[in-house]
Amino acid sequence: MDPLPFRFVVAIPARYGSTRLPGKPLLPIGGVPMVVHVARRALAAGASEVVVATDDERIGRALDGTGVRVALTGADHASGSDRLAECAAQLGWPDDTIVVNLQGDEPLAPASGIRAVAATLAAGSAPMATLATPLASAAELFDPNCVKLVRAADGRALYFSRAPLPWPRDAFAARRDLLPAGVPFLRHIGIYAYRAGFLRAFAALPRTPLEEAESLEQLRALEHGHAIAVGLAPEPFPPGVDTAEDRARVERLLAGTAA
Template identity: 70%
Template sequence: MSQDFVVAIPARYAASRLPGKPLRPLGGEPLVLHVARRALAAGAREVWIATDDERIARALDGSGVRVAMTSPDHASGTDRLAECADLAGWGDDTVVVNLQGDEPFAPAAGIAATAATLRDSGAEMSTLATPIEQVEILLDPNAVKLVRAGNGDALYFSRAPIPWPRDAFAKDRTCMPGGGEWLRHIGIYGYRTGFLRKFAKLRPGRLEQVESLEQLRALEAGYRIAVAIAPEPFPPGVDTPEDLARAEAHLAASAPGEGG
């Protein structure tokens, strides 16, 4: 059922670690097409791809999603979506879910939950997190961690293990500590169009530049980010050729009539 939100998917061609990523084949179809289908399944009233390449636009012909041809000069996906909002003509109160273009298995329930969290919390932004169960993920700087306030708002995002379990890690860093909550951030965001436009105009903050995490720009500027626990697991996205091979295996294993 529609919750009256839109999904916008930034998809640029020149990804540094996997050039041409949106068009890389997955199950014989472009990666970006799989992402678009996940967004369509979430009940959004509109799904848009914000891209800078006509080849990506052509790959979505007949898919049911709309395409916004945006500038190739944007520094971030957020900037690209701000232009998409202008091209689409969304009003300031439109709820937009920013779904990354490399999430071919994003669960529809998680996309819808991002929109619902924004609406229910009254925060300027919303996002999702999932519990960390492996110490390797807690210690991995590529896995972004976060801590929340009692009302569910994000206090901070970091590539470092937060909160730091001082006593437990003083004894052993090979297993998960007990007695706390450790959360991994899932890179999906919700905001109203008015705040999306405002956010895109903010200058990068000091914390954002230190951690290389764009969402810290909002926190450093004093805005709220509401965090909900993802209702379903989010399989990892696709950033590298190895990730793409893993995604291909995952797709084959989950196909009807296939797998072990």
């Protein structure tokens, strides 16, 4: 893997509490805590530093000997970006540091995608970047759990939504079970990169009406007038772990016996 012509850090928010899976970062996958798998993905991407920002010392202890730094943060953060803003302040990262926010429940995140979101940010002037991938089916387009986005000709995000987006009027007037050709349907991938200075500023911004309506934190940046650069993922991002069934699926995939 060739080194990138810039440095970036990966910060992994890992909250112990979880409604569906308490202690989720510590769930064993192949005998290894999930947060360790995620950290290994970040290290494989070539980050100059990997930090896990957590509210629980047990998660920190699980990372002993991995070469990953641990930042103990508050337990009352509303989002991962809020937790990472505290982490950035603790560690004193300069404002221009590229920080990749890799979710702590993404043990299969490809190293190429981690590098791609950092490169998307580094290549332009937007203070924030993320990734997208073409939608595979009409079922995905109409699934509110699948976040869609549209972007401008320069690659910057215009909007993110849980609703079908865009809406090809004539094609969908005839049928809605197939995606019409030639329409740029994109699924959002929830990995972000920010400059550290913007990360701290973003966390301080007040929540916005569209953010609250869609329950999509990235809309806060757009509503406050900040650009988000959108790159295309170079390879698929497998789903993360939200349920016990997800954990079992990831375990099969890591064992090479996925069904």
